[in-house]
């Protein structure tokens with residue numbers, strides 16, 4: 272009986288030793304959702320805080336392909352999954368129904384341009400503020 276309890280305690284100890292560091296290893300992020308429709312961003316103006324890790328979640332609910340084009344903003348942020356970007360790291364392309372996440376940390380406060388490279392002429396523009 273005593274032995275069973277000792278084994279149980281050792282089991283708990285191992286669970287604590289391994290589970291706690293695993294939970295800590297997934298860094299926290301703030302999720303910011305942007306929906307793209309024909310022909311606008313919702314919301315059109317995004318605000319980030321510098322030094323904070325974000326999950327920028329993009330969804331295209333329109334019937335056309337849209338781009339989240341923000342070259343200067345992306346250039347001043349560290350991006351953990353740069354493979355999601357294209358066009359020289361200037362934009363994220365989403366076909367109808369696509370959902371993509373960009374994990375990034377903005378570093379430089381300021382105001383940045385946001386547009387859809389295909390439909391800016393149609394008013395599909397917005398803005399990004401980093402505080």
Ligand SMILES: [Cu+2]
Pocket residue numbers: 310336337338387388389390395
């Ligand atoms: Cu577009």
